Amino acid sequence: MAELIEDHEEEAFGVTESLVDGVLEAVDAGDAEQVDFLLDPLHPADIAHVIEQISPRERRDLLDVWKGGMDGEILSELDEGIREEIIESLAPAELAEAFRELESDDVVDLVEYLDEDQQEAVLDVLEGPERVVVEKALAYPEESAGRHMQVEIVRAPEHWTVGETIDFMRSGIDLPDQFYHVVLVDPKIKPVAYATLGRILSSPRSAKLRDICEESFRVFDVNDTAADVAHAFNHYHLISAPVVDEDDRLVGVITIDDAMTLLDEEHEEDILRLAGVGEGSLSDSVLETTRQRLPWLGVNLVTAILASMVISLFETTISGLVALAVLMPIVASMGGNAGTQSLTVAVRAMATRDLTGSNVWRVIRKEMMVGLLNGLVFAVLMGLVGYVWFGTPMLGVVLALAMVINLVVAGLAGTMVPVALERAGVDPALASGAFVTTVTDVVGFFAFLGLAGWMLL
């Protein structure tokens, strides 16, 4: 164990640069035994980490040398893109072998994003009952509680005692790998409460389960979205929660480790979407990455051209005073920044359900006030800069006014746009950025050049 602690202190995850180098050397030398010696002691998540770190060519070589090393647990841990690539390269028998030891919810995670041919190939190698479970899960909507629940449930009738429960669990029934609660059900298999294993273990055998249940009890519906489930786990500090079907019957359980993964995925989606990177991971190829980012740059191009058209309205003004061309990007840039600040706070607050119908108007008012105050501060600063730099006092005044206007608009747009998008059923993280910076660019150039034309020339 000492090594583990030592290792841990060296790096949070058990993969060091020298380990990756060692594996690559062994692969180059075709030394399967050495590869196995290095990789076998690692946690599947760490092996996946090594596979993700190396280049596509090195990956193919590694898999060639390390035949049979790939198993379902490593596949579960891999990035989607690499996982598809590897699954494609496996023969049906290898695939069957890889999937044999996985629990049904892990199999679902693995196959749900495969293309149909691959999905069919995997389903074909599953045994009868497991195949039924996986197909049933795949019938639920994408990103739903039904897709992500475990169907192995430890449940007990509500009238059972601690002793009966322990005896039942010792009777050699098939128990899930991880479980933290026993779910109490009524005769119609509707979940009514749950007891933690800690309470069960520390109570006398004669205690009734219903007397040692947790006070707080949350049930999810198979159709609840994964995002709602993840945020509810975080909000209520849940450890596991039963999932029911349309008839309120217990059909599965979601545990906190799954919820944590879902929450992490939600975050990744939000942060990447805010930056105009819809999806994708570090291991995607150059072409894939180019294709993923192109549409967002295209949207940005359209909004940039829109801003340019605003500028072109003022060509005569600019010809009259070239200083305007020098200073105009400052107003737009400050507006864009302030808008992004408001926008990001709003998107995050919507994700955590802190921004709701109850406070949206107060938040909008507040963001505009913040814009006004920061606008005034930077108006004074920029007014001085404009005056000192170009020696024209009125240029400073125009710059200052445009700054105030644009920062107030940034506060308004930064909050209104994501709220409006969400009400229209669009993910606010996805499209807000382009809208908000279009508004601040257009308003910024218009205010600055318009005021300049009016007040200076």
Place this chain on the structure above:
Amino acid sequence: MAELIEDHEEEAFGVTESLVDGVLEAVDAGDAEQVDFLLDPLHPADIAHVIEQISPRERRDLLDVWKGGMDGEILSELDEGIREEIIESLAPAELAEAFRELESDDVVDLVEYLDEDQQEAVLDVLEGPERVVVEKALAYPEESAGRHMQVEIVRAPEHWTVGETIDFMRSGIDLPDQFYHVVLVDPKIKPVAYATLGRILSSPRSAKLRDICEESFRVFDVNDTAADVAHAFNHYHLISAPVVDEDDRLVGVITIDDAMTLLDEEHEEDILRLAGVGEGSLSDSVLETTRQRLPWLGVNLVTAILASMVISLFETTISGLVALAVLMPIVASMGGNAGTQSLTVAVRAMATRDLTGSNVWRVIRKEMMVGLLNGLVFAVLMGLVGYVWFGTPMLGVVLALAMVINLVVAGLAGTMVPVALERAGVDPALASGAFVTTVTDVVGFFAFLGLAGWMLL
């Protein structure tokens, strides 16, 4: 239970707009009983949610009417700013009452960010042994495993059987609210393995604990950072993990619910920092929010002025052809966008430990290639736009060349800047945005105007 399921289906969290309105009406009417009737059935996290949704004035009124309703669990769930505000308003006796039922790690979470006077006031109301525990935790560095661990541990000598363990737990000792593992320790109290409660419950009384232990076992050091702990839990799918001191002695346990909270906080920090919003929450006042955002806008102002100075080098060029002023923001904007894309992917990949010394050069090369390819696509598009709009073929060529140069630079800067910052010990999410957009603005304006001056005039 049916209501709970019903409620759940109505909204993910148990707080509806009409509930908030109802509470505010009762507060206005001074009807303490009605307030209590509405709030008392709610989960503490939901009560905190209501308190966060309303305005500061409404909050003061609510607390006036709902005297004694505030307890430690609700305080734990509140945003920092509001929490401080409320703790300040409580008398020492109320404070003592509020903290009585909390576990020591929750107390630490509550007091760690209070100012010294408030911290002292809270510590003064704690009972002797609890105060010692809290003070010890506060002695560990901020954002460390030591700060966030529970010190209530369920541990057992490695030679114990399942029966001995169960008898020990039933002996009326003080057990933590939530625990999922029994940690096995050697005679020096060094953790050597752990067994899940599920395995203990389903094994015969005669089974040895050491024979039913989990294969995978991770130990944290009190000084490990909270971020490392959170990412390790997510990476290895841990449920709970022992924490040891400098002498490898077991001193605490971190559980997945704490790790999930930490991971969520890490994410919040990353997403807000990337947007130039250092900290802060929706419930902060206008002045606080203005103050938080001002420094970042100030940094942006400096970088925007830098870009303007580049433009001012080309004043004569612009006077010669005003179309340049119209088109130049497009090149800068596209570069800024592409840079933000690369930057966000890099920051996220560093947070998940996917971007490391092993692959950083490959990633930089890839990002530049992506920039080149997208640059070529948009160069063709923009070349046409420039030509059609202004009728000058060479203007299109200049625009196209500047676009390619700026997108390649964006890919390079978007990856290099955060990597360099991290190596310098600065959080890459914090400062990268300003650096990267400065680079793309400066390079964008310089390339476009410089090429124009050279090729067009």
